[in-house]
Amino acid sequence: MKSYILEDSREGTRxxxxxxxDLYSPESEIxxxxxxxxxxxxxxxCGSGLMGRYFKMKYPQISYMGGDQSLERLKSAEExxxxxxxxFKLDLFSMEDxxxxxxxxxxxxxxxxxxxxxxxxLIIQNFYEALPKSxxxxxxxxxxxxxxxxxNNTFLIECINKITSEFGGxxxxxxxxxxxxxxxxxxxxxxxxxxxxxxxxxxxxxxxxFKQRFEFGKENFVKILGSEITYHRFVKEYLAELSKPHxxxxxxxxxxxxxxx
Numbered sequence: 001m002k003s004y005i006l007e008d009s010r011e012g013t014r015x016x017x018x019x020x021x022d023l024y025s026p027e028s029e030i031x032x033x034x035x036x037x038x039x040x041x042x043x044x045x046c047g048s049g050l051m052g053r054y055f056k057m058k059y060p061q062i063s064y065m066g067g068d069q070s071l072e073r074l075k076s077a078e079e080x081x082x083x084x085x086x087x088f089k090l091d092l093f094s095m096e097d098x099x100x101x102x103x104x105x106x107x108x109x110x111x112x113x114x115x116x117x118x119x120x121x122l123i124i125q126n127f128y129e130a131l132p133k134s135x136x137x138x139x140x141x142x143x144x145x146x147x148x149x150x151x152n153n154t155f156l157i158e159c160i161n162k163i164t165s166e167f168g169g170x171x172x173x174x175x176x177x178x179x180x181x182x183x184x185x186x187x188x189x190x191x192x193x194x195x196x197x198x199x200x201x202x203x204x205x206x207x208x209x210f211k212q213r214f215e216f217g218k219e220n221f222v223k224i225l226g227s228e229i230t231y232h233r234f235v236k237e238y239l240a241e242l243s244k245p246h247x248x249x250x251x252x253x254x255x256x257x258x259x260x261x
Contacts, residue, residue: 018209037059037060042103042109047111098129141254145171
């Protein structure tokens with residue numbers, strides 16, 4: 001599985017602060033979904049494990065465990081959650097990793113992960129095979145993150161296109177998820193689209209998020225853009241453009257669920 005582009009010891013803290021922002025609120029994302037309150041959830045790509053705390057607060061009887069490929073994320077998750085949950089190393093491309101998890105689960109939850117990766121059909125097929133009959137898959141992800149900046153700056157446009165094509169993921173995965181779930185065999189597929197419209201305080205908060213994203217992923221961005229000089233120019237101009245209130249910035253967030261019947 002390809003390394004997370006933001007593989008940095010500080011990324012866990014950024015993810016925590018991001019979750020406190022209105023447009024990234026876990027509660028607003030899944031408030032329309034029905035939970036019995038006794039599910040056993042595998043958070044596949046758990047990051048800092050913040051969803052474990054959310055589920056436990058809202059549904060105390062839910063059983064939560066997290067899996068992540070990144071040892072840095074797992075270390076952060078253990079520390080932030082004071083060892084109250086179980087965490088496992090999990091490569092989403094490896095069915096063998098799913099089989100090694102010693103705890104039974106009836107729900108797989110996957111949040112803000114797939115846009116960092118490619119070959120989504122294999123991952124979602126693994127989710128299907130790993131779930132028991134009557135199991136549920138829930139995915140929360142983006143469509144247009146980073147790229148939906150309404151700029152006419154040709155240098156920025158060229159850099160954005162280069163990064164989106166070479167960073168190892170797919171910033172437009174959101175629109176493709178329903179097709180992937182259908183091909184994998186999931187039934188009763190449904191989804192909700194939430195507009196993330198960055199204006200006012202939300203705009204300035206996203207500027208701060210991108211400052212950290214670019215800093216934490218510097219090594220990878222430099223490789224993609226070809227030099228530190230180009231990287232620094234890109235970051236300066238992207239943040240300047242994003243800070244202009246008249247420049248449009250929006251993403252769509254997709255919350256999709258499907259069942260293995």
